[in-house]
Amino acid sequence: MNDQYRETEAGERYARAAFDLALDQKILDKVQADAETLKALLTESAELRAVVASPFYKSEVKLNALLAVAAKAKLQELTKKTLGVMAANGRLNHLFPLITAFNKLYAAHKGIVSAEVTSAAALSDEQTASLKAALTKALGGQADIRTQVDPALLGGLKVRVGSRLFDASLKTKLDSLKFALKKA
Structure with missing residues (x-):
C-alpha cells in the first residue's frame, strides 16, 4: 500500500x-x-x-x-x-x-455538482451564469463551475463533470472532420 x-x-x-x-x-x-x-x-x-x-x-x-x-x-x-x-x-x-x-x-450533502469548463476565450459573467444555469438544470443539482482558458480549442467548450467529458470544441470537430476525410 x-x-x-x-x-x-x-x-x-x-x-x-x-x-x-x-x-x-x-x-x-x-x-x-x-x-x-x-x-x-x-x-x-x-x-x-x-x-x-x-x-x-x-x-x-x-x-x-x-x-x-x-x-x-x-x-x-x-x-x-x-x-x-x-x-x-x-x-x-x-x-x-x-x-x-x-x-x-x-x-x-448539498447536491452540488462540480464542473470544469474549458473555453477558447474567457467567458463573460453573463455566459458563465447562463452555463451554470444550464448545467444545474441538466445535472439535477446545483452546479459549481470552475473555468479555464485554452486558446488551442479555437472555439466552443469542453465541460468535465466527474469522469464525463462533454467536448463541443471547434478543435475536436475539426480533428474529427480531418480523420473522416483521411478515411474517405
Missing part, C-alpha cells in the same frame, strides 16, 4: 468525523468555509505548507503554526479541535486529503 493512498484514506476518515460533528452541531457551512480558508492559506503560503508537510517539525510546532493562522482567520472551534486531534496523532501531513474529502462530502 503506497503512502499517498494511506494519506487519502486517513484524510477521508478525519473528514468524515469532522463532517458528522459539523452536521450534528449545525455548523456545516461554517466548517466548510474553514476548509476553504485553510486550503487557500496552504496554497498561498509556501512557508505554511512546508511546516505542515515537513517530517522535521514536531506535531506541536505544526499545530501551533496552524492555530496561529486559525486564530487570525477566526476558524470554528470544531476546526481547531480537528487540527488538534490530527496533530496529536501525527497526521497533519494529511490536511490536504482531509480538505478534499470534506469538500466532496459537503458537495454531495
Whole structure:
C-alpha cells in the first residue's frame, strides 16, 4: 500500500468525523468555509505548507503554526479541535486529503455538482451564469463551475463533470472532420 493512498484514506476518515460533528452541531457551512480558508492559506503560503508537510517539525510546532493562522482567520472551534486531534496523532501531513474529502462530502450533502469548463476565450459573467444555469438544470443539482482558458480549442467548450467529458470544441470537430476525410 503506497503512502499517498494511506494519506487519502486517513484524510477521508478525519473528514468524515469532522463532517458528522459539523452536521450534528449545525455548523456545516461554517466548517466548510474553514476548509476553504485553510486550503487557500496552504496554497498561498509556501512557508505554511512546508511546516505542515515537513517530517522535521514536531506535531506541536505544526499545530501551533496552524492555530496561529486559525486564530487570525477566526476558524470554528470544531476546526481547531480537528487540527488538534490530527496533530496529536501525527497526521497533519494529511490536511490536504482531509480538505478534499470534506469538500466532496459537503458537495454531495448539498447536491452540488462540480464542473470544469474549458473555453477558447474567457467567458463573460453573463455566459458563465447562463452555463451554470444550464448545467444545474441538466445535472439535477446545483452546479459549481470552475473555468479555464485554452486558446488551442479555437472555439466552443469542453465541460468535465466527474469522469464525463462533454467536448463541443471547434478543435475536436475539426480533428474529427480531418480523420473522416483521411478515411474517405
